[in-house]
Amino acid sequence: MRWFLRFRSLxxxxxxxxxxxxxxxxxxxxxxxxxxxxxxxxxxxxxxxKYAARRLTGPVALYxxxxxxxRGIGMVDTLVRDGRYALRTFRRAPLFxxxxxxxLALGIGANTTVFTFIENVLLRPLPVxxxxxxxxxxxxxxxxxxxxxxxxxxDRNEVFSNLIAYRFNPANLSIRARENFRVWxxxxxxxxFQALGVKPLLGRFFGPEVDDKPCAHPVVVLSYRYWQSHFxxxxxxxxxxxxxxxxxxxxxxxxxxxxxxxEIIMSSDYWVPMSMELQIEPGxxxxxxxxxxxxxxxxxLKQRVSRAQGEANLDTIARQLARAYPNEVDPKAKFLLSRPxxxxxxxxxPTTGVSVVLMTVAALGLLLVCxxxxxxxxxxxxxxxxxxxxxxxxxxxxxxxxxxLMTESLLLAMSGGLLGFxxxxxxxxxxxxxxxxxxxxxNTALEPNGKVLIFTVVAxxxxxxxxxxxxxxxALRTDLVPSLxxxxxxxxxxxxxxxxVLVASQIALxxxxxxxxxLVARGLQKASSIGLGFNPNRAVxxxxxxxxxxxxxxxxRRFDADLLTKAAALPGLDSVGIISNLPLxxxxxxxxxxxxxxxLPPFSKLKAAIVYNxxxxxxxxxxxxxxxxxxxxxxxxxxxxxxxxxxETCAHVLFGNENPLGKHVRLGSQEVGIVGxxxxxxxxxxxxxxxxxxxxxxxxxxxxxxxxxARTSLPTEQAVGLLRKxxxxxxxxxxxxxxxxxxxxLAFPLFPARITAIVLSVFGLFAMIxxxxxxxxxxxxxxxxxxxxxxxxMALGAQQSQVLASVLGRxxxxxVIGVALGSxxxxxxxxxxxxxxxxxxxxxxxxxxxxxxxxxxxxxLACWQPAARSIHxxxxxxxxxx
Amino acid sequence: MGKPTDLVQGTLDLxxxxxxxxxPTNGWAIAKRIAQVSQDVLQVxxxxxxxxxxxxxxxxWIRADWKESENNRRAKYYSLTAAGRKQLKxxxxxWRRLSGAIGLVxxxx
Numbered sequence: 001m002r003w004f005l006r007f008r009s010l011x012x013x014x015x016x017x018x019x020x021x022x023x024x025x026x027x028x029x030x031x032x033x034x035x036x037x038x039x040x041x042x043x044x045x046x047x048x049x050k051y052a053a054r055r056l057t058g059p060v061a062l063y064x065x066x067x068x069x070x071r072g073i074g075m076v077d078t079l080v081r082d083g084r085y086a087l088r089t090f091r092r093a094p095l096f097x098x099x100x101x102x103x104l105a106l107g108i109g110a111n112t113t114v115f116t117f118i119e120n121v122l123l124r125p126l127p128v129x130x131x132x133x134x135x136x137x138x139x140x141x142x143x144x145x146x147x148x149x150x151x152x153x154x155d156r157n158e159v160f161s162n163l164i165a166y167r168f169n170p171a172n173l174s175i176r177a178r179e180n181f182r183v184w185x186x187x188x189x190x191x192x193f194q195a196l197g198v199k200p201l202l203g204r205f206f207g208p209e210v211d212d213k214p215c216a217h218p219v220v221v222l223s224y225r226y227w228q229s230h231f232x233x234x235x236x237x238x239x240x241x242x243x244x245x246x247x248x249x250x251x252x253x254x255x256x257x258x259x260x261x262x263e264i265i266m267s268s269d270y271w272v273p274m275s276m277e278l279q280i281e282p283g284x285x286x287x288x289x290x291x292x293x294x295x296x297x298x299x300x301l302k303q304r305v306s307r308a309q310g311e312a313n314l315d316t317i318a319r320q321l322a323r324a325y326p327n328e329v330d331p332k333a334k335f336l337l338s339r340p341x342x343x344x345x346x347x348x349x350p351t352t353g354v355s356v357v358l359m360t361v362a363a364l365g366l367l368l369v370c371x372x373x374x375x376x377x378x379x380x381x382x383x384x385x386x387x388x389x390x391x392x393x394x395x396x397x398x399x400x401x402x403x404x405l406m407t408e409s410l411l412l413a414m415s416g417g418l419l420g421f422x423x424x425x426x427x428x429x430x431x432x433x434x435x436x437x438x439x440x441x442x443n444t445a446l447e448p449n450g451k452v453l454i455f456t457v458v459a460x461x462x463x464x465x466x467x468x469x470x471x472x473x474x475a476l477r478t479d480l481v482p483s484l485x486x487x488x489x490x491x492x493x494x495x496x497x498x499x500x501v502l503v504a505s506q507i508a509l510x511x512x513x514x515x516x517x518x519l520v521a522r523g524l525q526k527a528s529s530i531g532l533g534f535n536p537n538r539a540v541x542x543x544x545x546x547x548x549x550x551x552x553x554x555x556x557r558r559f560d561a562d563l564l565t566k567a568a569a570l571p572g573l574d575s576v577g578i579i580s581n582l583p584l585x586x587x588x589x590x591x592x593x594x595x596x597x598x599x600l601p602p603f604s605k606l607k608a609a610i611v612y613n614x615x616x617x618x619x620x621x622x623x624x625x626x627x628x629x630x631x632x633x634x635x636x637x638x639x640x641x642x643x644x645x646x647x648e649t650c651a652h653v654l655f656g657n658e659n660p661l662g663k664h665v666r667l668g669s670q671e672v673g674i675v676g677x678x679x680x681x682x683x684x685x686x687x688x689x690x691x692x693x694x695x696x697x698x699x700x701x702x703x704x705x706x707x708x709x710a711r712t713s714l715p716t717e718q719a720v721g722l723l724r725k726x727x728x729x730x731x732x733x734x735x736x737x738x739x740x741x742x743x744x745x746l747a748f749p750l751f752p753a754r755i756t757a758i759v760l761s762v763f764g765l766f767a768m769i770x771x772x773x774x775x776x777x778x779x780x781x782x783x784x785x786x787x788x789x790x791x792x793x794m795a796l797g798a799q800q801s802q803v804l805a806s807v808l809g810r811x812x813x814x815x816v817i818g819v820a821l822g823s824x825x826x827x828x829x830x831x832x833x834x835x836x837x838x839x840x841x842x843x844x845x846x847x848x849x850x851x852x853x854x855x856x857x858x859x860x861l862a863c864w865q866p867a868a869r870s871i872h873x874x875x876x877x878x879x880x881x882x
Numbered sequence: 883m884g885k886p887t888d889l890v891q892g893t894l895d896l897x898x899x900x901x902x903x904x905x906p907t908n909g910w911a912i913a914k915r916i917a918q919v920s921q922d923v924l925q926v927x928x929x930x931x932x933x934x935x936x937x938x939x940x941x942x943w944i945r946a947d948w949k950e951s952e953n954n955r956r957a958k959y960y961s962l963t964a965a966g967r968k969q970l971k972x973x974x975x976x977w978r979r980l981s982g983a984i985g986l987v988x989x990x991x
Contacts, residue, residue, distance in 0.1 A: 006940060010940070013940075023958065030956075031909055060928075063933065066933035067932050070937035071939075
């Protein structure tokens with residue numbers, strides 16, 4: 001209370017500062033006048049009275065000051081004065097100030113961004129009740145467990161109060177006829193919501209009753225977001241019927257806004273009982289198969305049960321299961337409980353690893369920023385020796401000077417921190433608004449919160465201690481007399497010191513990063529011209545999953561044939577074709593392939609081919625070159641001899657130099673005849689080695705997925721619209737995914753390279769700025785310490801070039817060492833990048849040359865200002881001043 | 883006039899609080915009253931009086947209002963707040979205890 005009163009009083013005084021000052025002097029003047037008056041009344045002459053009063057009262061200005069102090073304003077005044085003085089100092093050195101704030105902002109911004117990521121993904125618990133009791137099960141290094149095994153663990157364990165199973169899946173959701181959407185959501189056991197302890201916004205969640213028998217409880221819970229976006233937040237939706245994959249489901253509840261499900265990285269659209277599995281994944285019946293590892297399991301440990309006890313209990317049950325089902329259960333697999341939310345240990349391990357690396361890099365970056373700043377401040381401190389000497393001489397206490405210098409550091413750090421938080425906020429905002437064109441509802445929201453803000457503030461204050469304290473203490477050690485007499489500082493300049501080593505290693509580091517980022521960027525540039533095996537320009541595609549609509553193989557084969565006829569007749573499309581799944585997307589099938597005219601090789605020697613199902617015309621449409629034989633045509637249909645087109649690599653691997661056309665191969669469980677050979681492309685990743693691939697006609701095999709590809713010169717939107725219309729005319733229930741031009745869809749396989757390029761160039765730029773500030777500080781420091789020496793040299797007739805050489809000689813040596821070291825490092829370790837370098841050698845000379853030129857340019861720029869200062873030193877001036 | 887008696891800080895506060903407890907008083911009058919009542923033994927200097935007044939005001943024990951003085955000039959009049967009244971009582975008690983104790987010690991044979 002007392003503190004509050006004082007604070008209020010201080011606040012009032014500050015607010016009405018002018019009034020307060022006027023009152024103060026009025027009050028003291030009144031006192032003086034009363035004094036004079038009473039003196040006059042006592043019989044003095046007016047003159048005398050005035051003098052007597054003056055003598056008695058003393059220094060009024062001092063009293064005023066003391067009154068201000070009594071009100072607590074004094075402290076504020078000092079702060080403001082120190083702050084003003086600091087601002088004036090900054091204005092005198094705008095370049096230094098800008099560099100200091102900018103590098104600090106970058107360093108603090110990088111740290112804040114990484115911390116936001118860690119806080120959001122690793123530290124923030126799931127949005128459920130008592131999340132600290134929840135553990136995700138990992139078994140033998142896997143996160144998937146088969147459903148029958150889950151049931152046994154659920155019923156036999158003694159350590160979990162609840163054990164839930166769930167799985168993430170796509171589905172077709174129809175709200176009304178012709179309103180069909182592809183959605184992603186959870187199949188969950190009946191105890192899911194109860195175990196997580198979440199409450200619905202509307203309606204009632206399904207409970208354990210849904211587990212009793214398969215396909216008997218067609219109910220669905222919608223996410224808040226989906227309900228908002230697709231049902232216009234209509235509360236009458238509870239009890240209504242919607243269709244999922246063509247089957248009726250009743251909406252029973254809407255989840256609360258913050259509840260996105262039981263995994264952090266995905267945000268779910270819906271939840272259905274796991275017993276409805278057959279309707280969500282038609283034709284994929286794993287509910288009763290102990291061998292299919294399909295569900296993720298999470299449990300709530302009972303009170304006072306440790307994690308180790310939990311694991312031990314599960315291991316015991318696992319051993320019993322392994323005895324009962326020796327073919328399906330591995331007796332050696334051990335359980336591992338980990339924090340939930342990142343697919344058990346599946347993503348948590350890698351995420352933690354990446355976070356540690358990022359945090360370390362960011363912290364090291366900030367440390368380097370501070371070291372550079374400290375050396376710049378040291379350089380300034382020796383420039384300011386005279387000023388500090390004078391201030392000491394006129395009576396400033398060392399404490400006052402320290403306070404002044406630390407105020408400057410504080411202002412720098414605060415501006416840097418503020419700007420850094422802004423940068424981090426911007427990056428997070430950008431990341432949150434980024435919706436990658438993947439067929440998965442990734443949860444990319446990154447929100448800086450209070451914890452992040454505290455982190456930023458703490459980080460900013462740490463930087464003050466790192467960069468401000470040492471130079472300030474150094475400045476305070478200024479000896480009064482020599483600094484006023486302008487004698488040089490005692491102590492000799494060491495030939496090499498830590499600062500040189502740091503600057504050289506910063507240059508080396510930035511050379512490494514610059515070379516790497518240029519390499520990756522060039523790789524990206526070349527990526528579209530390497531042998532993709534198809535031509536991504538001027539082509540579009542849409543994908544559909546007919547199995548979700550319960551199509552039989554026969555029916556989907558007929559659908560594909562009709563679709564092809566219909567699409568081929570569309571105006572504006574040069575050609576169309578169907579493939580099960582475009583190369584370079586996830587979901588490829590690998591099947592063993594071998595020559596039919598030779599005995600089946602042992603399993604370990606068996607080659608595998610990636611298998612695609614294609615329609616006639618696909619190769620022409622995709623731009624895949626046919627090297628020999630024929631394309632698949634309309635005569636290859638059910639009943640006619642089974643045929644296959646293989647790629648060159650496959651032909652070579654199986655037949656060497658023999659002509660493979662007309663030969664038969666065993667592919668999976670069937671025997672097929674080779675009719676054509678196409679060029680080898682990229683199938684799983686852009687960096688892969690040539691891989692065998694086989695293309696079977698869809699008319700003979702049918703497909704799970706259908707991707708309709710069209711070559712066209714129409715704009716993407718328009719072409720995609722035509723394809724959609726053709727599909728919907730055949731079945732209005734269909735939903736689409738991976739829609740767009742083939743070029744856009746390359747974003748997915750190129751994602752690792754893009755991310756690498758972005759991260760490398762950001763770090764590269766950062767490292768370059770650091771190296772530049774380091775160099776700048778080094779040269780500035782050496783120039784200001786050698787001012788006197790340079791002055792003498794010039795007075796004795798040294799040329800400007802000689803002075804420059806003496807100032808820059810060492811710096812140039814440092815640069816050369818740094819660049820050489822960086823290039824050597826990259827030459828040695830560049831192969832580590834080969835996975836994201838497409839068609840570019842990790843030793844590409846042009847890249848090295850570019851990077852070295854760039855670095856030299858930056859070094860030159862950084863040295864320019866302080867070096868120019870050295871040659872503009874006027875010998876007469878310096879010598880007179882010193 | 884001899885060297886004014888130095889006042890311990892706490893004592894000055896007590897004197898000021900006591901003086902203005904009777905009626906709102908301005909700074910000059912406070913100094914005069916203290917001198918007058920103490921028969922010129924206690925001379926409160928301007929340099930200690932005003933900082934003390936401002937400190938007491940800052941602490942919320944006294945309040946200041948601008949009023950017309952007897953000779954029709956504007957002056958700042960100080961009066962006790964409720965908290966100040968409580969503080970005065972506490973300080974008086976403290977002072978009595980202390981001076982009583984000191985009296986006992988120095989009067990003892």
